[in-house]
Amino acid sequence: MPKLGMEPIRRSALIKATIAEIGHVGTLEVTVSRIAKRAGMSSALAHHYFGSKEAMFLAAMRHVLTLYGAEVRGALAAADSPEGRARAVIRASFSASSFRREVISAWLNFYVLAQTQPQARRLLSVYQRRIVSNLCHALRPQLGARAGEAAQTIAAMIDGAYLHAVLGLEAPDGAEMAQRVESYLDLTLKIGAPA
Amino acid sequence: MPKLGMEPIRRSALIKATIAEIGHVGTLEVTVSRIAKRAGMSSALAHHYFGSKEAMFLAAMRHVLTLYGAEVRGALAAADSPEGRARAVIRASFSASSFRREVISAWLNFYVLAQTQPQARRLLSVYQRRIVSNLCHALRPQLGARAGEAAQTIAAMIDGAYLHAVLGLEAPDGAEMAQRVESYLDLTLKIGAPA
DNA sequence: TTGTTTATTGACTCGTCAATCAACAAAAAC
DNA sequence: GTTTTTGTTGATTGACGAGTCAATAAACAA
Numbered sequence: 001m002p003k004l005g006m007e008p009i010r011r012s013a014l015i016k017a018t019i020a021e022i023g024h025v026g027t028l029e030v031t032v033s034r035i036a037k038r039a040g041m042s043s044a045l046a047h048h049y050f051g052s053k054e055a056m057f058l059a060a061m062r063h064v065l066t067l068y069g070a071e072v073r074g075a076l077a078a079a080d081s082p083e084g085r086a087r088a089v090i091r092a093s094f095s096a097s098s099f100r101r102e103v104i105s106a107w108l109n110f111y112v113l114a115q116t117q118p119q120a121r122r123l124l125s126v127y128q129r130r131i132v133s134n135l136c137h138a139l140r141p142q143l144g145a146r147a148g149e150a151a152q153t154i155a156a157m158i159d160g161a162y163l164h165a166v167l168g169l170e171a172p173d174g175a176e177m178a179q180r181v182e183s184y185l186d187l188t189l190k191i192g193a194p195a
Numbered sequence: 196m197p198k199l200g201m202e203p204i205r206r207s208a209l210i211k212a213t214i215a216e217i218g219h220v221g222t223l224e225v226t227v228s229r230i231a232k233r234a235g236m237s238s239a240l241a242h243h244y245f246g247s248k249e250a251m252f253l254a255a256m257r258h259v260l261t262l263y264g265a266e267v268r269g270a271l272a273a274a275d276s277p278e279g280r281a282r283a284v285i286r287a288s289f290s291a292s293s294f295r296r297e298v299i300s301a302w303l304n305f306y307v308l309a310q311t312q313p314q315a316r317r318l319l320s321v322y323q324r325r326i327v328s329n330l331c332h333a334l335r336p337q338l339g340a341r342a343g344e345a346a347q348t349i350a351a352m353i354d355g356a357y358l359h360a361v362l363g364l365e366a367p368d369g370a371e372m373a374q375r376v377e378s379y380l381d382l383t384l385k386i387g388a389p390a
Numbered sequence: 391t392t393g394t395t396t397a398t399t400g401a402c403t404c405g406t407c408a409a410t411c412a413a414c415a416a417a418a419a420c
Numbered sequence: 421g422t423t424t425t426t427g428t429t430g431a432t433t434g435a436c437g438a439g440t441c442a443a444t445a446a447a448c449a450a
Contacts, residue, residue, distance in 0.1 A: 004417060006427060026310035029224065031407060042429050047409060108307055115221035115300060115361055124362060152359075153375055157348065160355030166310055167319060180348055187382045199447060201397065226437060237399050242439060394449075403440075410433075419424070 010049055011059070013039040018060040023102025028057065028109050058119055061110050065127050068098050076134065083189065085138035086154075089131060090181050093158045094174035101172065104165050131155055142189055150188050157181050205244055206254070208234040213255040218297025223252065223304050253314055256305050260322050263293050271329065278384065280333035281349075284326060285376050288353045289369035296367065299357050326350055337384055345383050352376050 017039035021030045032053050036046040050056040075088035075095075093099070114121040135151035143150055158181060165172035212234035216225045227248050231241040245251040270283035270290075288294070309316040330346035338345055353376060360367035 004426065010427090027223070027307060032409090033407075043408085044410085044429055044431095045427080048428080051409095053408065105310060108303075108310075111358060111361060112222055112303060112307060115303075121362065128359075128362070149375065149378070153352065153379060156355030156359055156375075157352050158355070159358045160351030160353070163306060163354045163358060164323075164351055166306060167316065167323065180344060180351075183344070184348060184379065184382075187379075187386055190386065191382055199396065205397090227439085228437075238438085239399055239440085240397080243398080246439095248438070392450080394447100396445100396447080398444080398446100400443095401441090403438105405438090406436090408433105408435090411431085413429090413431105415426100415428080417424100417426080420422085 007049065010039070010041065010045065013041075014046055014049065014056060015060045015063045018056055019064065019102050019106050022060075022109055023105045026105055028113060032056070054117070057113065058117075058123075060106065061113075061120060061123060064098075064103060064106055064110075065123060068092070069127070069130075071095050071098055072131070072134065082138045082141045083185075086135055086185060087182060089134050089138065090154065090158070090185065091178050093131075094161070094178040094181075096174060099162075099165070099172055099174035099177070101165075104162050104172065107162055108166055128155065131158075139188075146188075154181060154185065157184060202244065205234070205236065205240065208236075209241055209244065209251060210255045210258045213251055214259065214297050214301050217255075217304055218300045221300055223308060227251070249312070252308065253312075253318070255301065256308075256315060256318060259293075259298055259301055259305075260318060263287070264322070264325075266290050266293055267326070267329065277333045277336045278380075281330055281380060282377060284329050284333065285349065285353070285380065286373050288326075289356070289373040289376075291369060294357075294360065294367055294369035294372070296360075299360050299367065302357055303361055323350065326353075334383075341383075349376060349380065352379060 014035065017035045018030075021035045021038055022028065025034075031043075032046050033043040035056070036043040039046070046056065050059065071092040072089055075092040076085055079085040079088040097103075110120060110124060114124045132151045132155050135154055136147050139147035139150050161177040161181065165177070209230060212230045213225075216230045216233055217223065220229075226238075227241050228238040230251070231238040234241070241251065245254060266287040267284055270287040271280055274280040274283040292298075305315060305319060309319045327346045327350050330349055331342050334342035334345050356372040356376065360372070
């Protein structure tokens with residue numbers, strides 16, 4: 001009994017199911033059938049809407065990146081100083097919506113995919129550059145020429161925290177991780193201030 | 196014309212080929228046939244010696260960890276102060292033998308595997324703890340109670356650097372990465388010294 | 391020499407899975 | 421009321437890959 005206008009609903013359900021399934025299995029070795037079943041439809045329908053497994057992954061990836069981007073933008077908008085902007089980026093990276101097991105697992109697998117999938121690589125690169133650029137501008141006023149390196153370091157710390165979170169037995173604690181990265185920021189700002 | 200005593204030779208060839216193939220494909224979705232071919236033998240022989248694909252992966256992983264462990268031990272032995280020991284761990288992590296594309300790719304995939312494979316998880320946990328513990332002891336004299344957090348942070352930075360290296364377009368530059376992490380160490384030591 | 395162990399492979403089994411297709415159903419358009 | 425568009429699936433195809441096995445051969449032991 002087909003209702004019309006299902007496409008967006010199905011697509012979104014599939015994207016969510018893809019992330020959930022990746023989080024459950026831990027790998028990109030998930031089957032379209034499983035994803036489709038989780039989303040409450042047949043695998044044929046999944047193919048109908050996305051064309052291929054890979055396209056589904058990429059769509060899911062884009063979704064994760066979009067969420068994360070929104071989180072960052074929101075936090076940036078609420079910041080009122082350069083330093084605050086840096087802290088905003090850090091906190092957004094560990095916000096409850098992004099720093100969840102399934103999502104982290106998806107990120108990890110996106111990294112794996114990005115090694116060989118040009119589109120995945122491009123997507124990740126864009127976002128990575130954006131984060132570094134945000135941090136860079138936020139730090140420039142206080143750190144000057146050192147801003148670039150500090151930004152890279154913070155970005156690496158964030159990714160490192162994600163990696164560690166995958167292995168952690170307990171549920172990942174975003175607040176603690178954010179705190180740790182901010183400690184570094186404190187250090188850097190305290191010493192590095194040129195003026 | 197079978198020569199005797201091939202087992203260790205074959206095993207080692209397979210382990211090397213496994214890492215090379217993972218580096219080449221980027222994923223654990225590599226076939227035993229491909230690995231075997233790369234190692235100059237039939238897939239049946241690979242199964243004969245390792246029993247299963249998974250066992251081969253784990254053996255390869257152990258090999259990587261062993262190499263890394265040796266690198267760390269060597270560097271630690273040459274260090275003559277607590278601070279030097281911390282620097283040793285950092286430099287060992289970016290040594291030419293460990294900080295190579297294929298090996299980094301292997302690490303990344305081990306992380307993926309560790310999400311669900313208990314043995315892989317255990318292996319990684321052990322090594323992670325060992326590194327943190329080494330760093331912790333090295334930092335304790337100067338940082339006291341703060342040593343733990345600093346050690347965790349450094350460990351995360353190292354992993355983050357590995358992640359970034361996977362995506363980097365250029366060949367990963369271990370020296371630069373080590374420098375970056377050591378900068379953090381400098382900062383921490385300068386400020387954190389309690390005495 | 392005759393058997394036993396070690397090395398080695400090609401051919402085969404069996405399962406899995408992405409992708410396709412034919413067919414059916416309901417809404418919308420004409 | 422017929423045609424077209426949109427939604428939906430069960431069944432099928434086709435490929436691929438892990439693991440097994442039987443067979444062969446060289447080395448070694450008796």
